[in-house]
Amino acid sequence: MRTIVEFIIISGIVMLSAVSIVGALFDRPVLLSYVTSDSMEPTINRYDLFFINPFSHQYSKGDIIVFKSEGKWVCHRVYAVVDDGYITKGDNNVATDQSGGKNIVRSENIAGKVITIFGKLILIPGVGTYTGSISSLVWKNKLLFLVIFSLAGLFSLTGGKGRRQRNRRYIKLRHSQLYTIMCFSVLIIVSLLSVALITPHNISYGTTSAAGVRPEWVSPGDVFEREIEIKNHGIYPYYFYVKSESPRAEVEEGFFLMPGDGAVVSVVIHAPDDTGIYSEKVLVCKYLPLAPLAVFDALAAVSVYLPIMFVNFEIGILMLILYPLAESSEVYKVRNPLTRRV
Structure with missing residues (x-):
């Protein structure tokens, strides 16, 4: 004990x-x-x-x-x-x-x-x-x-x-x-922080016959776009990956941003046929670019957590090499x- x-x-x-x-x-x-x-x-x-x-x-x-x-x-x-x-x-x-x-x-x-x-x-x-x-x-x-x-x-x-x-x-x-x-x-800490850097963005809108009266109001069944502004506020370069978590929203895009740089990502949304208030969830993931971007794209397309596991694997290998x-x-x-x- x-x-x-x-x-x-x-x-x-x-x-x-x-x-x-x-x-x-x-x-x-x-x-x-x-x-x-x-x-x-x-x-x-x-x-x-x-x-x-x-x-x-x-x-x-x-x-x-x-x-x-x-x-x-x-x-x-x-x-x-x-x-x-x-x-x-x-x-x-x-x-x-x-x-x-x-x-x-x-x-x-x-x-x-x-x-x-x-x-x-x-x-x-x-x-x-x-x-x-x-x-x-x-x-x-x-x-x-x-x-x-x-x-x-x-x-x-x-x-x-x-x-x-x-x-x-x-x-x-x-x-x-x-x-x-x-x-x-x-x-452990890198894993926890990397998961915390995956942030959800909710895009809210309403379907109504009064479409256009307010910017967030659209007609039932409309297909429209909404933009998400992303900026790297960190002091290091990061690889960003944007992926939809909603079946009504379409976006899957990865890109590299230097510190202070920004990008605008368009999300295509298919509004339901019924009137109401809706919200679509989009994940914005941020990874340390410790692998070719094509590798991050392939892994994140399967799961946004796979790049985190891959980065941890790389760090683990480095620590193992330094162990002697x-x-x-x-x-x-x-x-x-x-x-x-x-």
């Missing part, structure tokens, strides 16, 4: 390090983050750590979301839901973000929703106090970000061999064991928190 607890403790340390590393690579918060201003007080105080659900793609009024605005990640509450996205506002602010000239928050710019249990936030107060002074420097300097958080996972580790102590005040790890835990952690470098006789020791200090 003690061995299992020790493994969980070490895995947790390395997992948090992996979360930070992957977050730096993708330039977005992953699973957890913290606030650096007073705009959400008293709900969330400055430097409080909170957890994010990256798989939530539907947001309602009152939800607290993490989104990118003017190049910075912001944690504010949804004040209103509009056709193009969301109006947001900090609980401690007098006016909405958009009244100050900021753009409406679109779904593709949202990292996720802050997790609550029975309506209560899960917060760890003050954790960001120790990292707030370097946070801006870290986000601007990706190399520094990687180094700092890679070392964070090893912060309490000290090298050294030596005899096993009876009271097991230290947990011993070989270099290869630490490397294996880190590899699995990175693969991790073979070392060096043993690390981390203080066992389950034992009392004398």
Whole structure:
């Protein structure tokens, strides 16, 4: 039992390090983050750590979301839901973000929703106090970000061999064991984040005899087009793949976008013969271009999750190739928190 607890403790340390590393690579918060201003007080105080659900793609009024605005990640509450996205506002602010000239928050710019249990936030107060002074420097300097958080996972580790102590005040790890835990952690986090980058777009319209009175109104049985505007807001090139999840919508297109570039995709929709309000679901998938685009096209045509598996396979192969470098006789020791200090 003690061995299992020790493994969980070490895995947790390395997992948090992996979360930070992957977050730096993708330039977005992953699973957890913290606030650096007073705009959400008293709900969330400055430097409080909170957890994010990256798989939530539907947001309602009152939800607290993490989104990118003017190049910075912001944690504010949804004040209103509009056709193009969301109006947001900090609980401690007098006016909405958009009244100050900021753009409406679109779904593709949202990292996720802050997790609550029975309506209560899960917060760890003050954790960001120790990292707030370097946070801006870290986000601007990706190399520094990687180094700092890679070392964070090893912060309490000290090298050294030596005899096993009876009271097991230290947990011993070989270099290869630490490397294996880190590899699995990175693969898990990359998988979770890659799935979160698959975002649904809902195209709503109404079929009515008053077609044309409003832009979203069409005649029953019409075949019409709607456009989806896609932009790469990241700092790396991405391969985008757009695929319909509705039998009434037709679109299947893949393309490559450099950072800051955008594209417009047309979706052909076959309206039902009956009058009513309808919504068609289209998936916009974003992948790291670690394979020929033809491979992504073939895999995504079968399932939008196959490219994620393929990228993970490539990363896994690379880690396996580098594994011999991790073979070392060096043993690390981390203080066992389950034992009392004398």
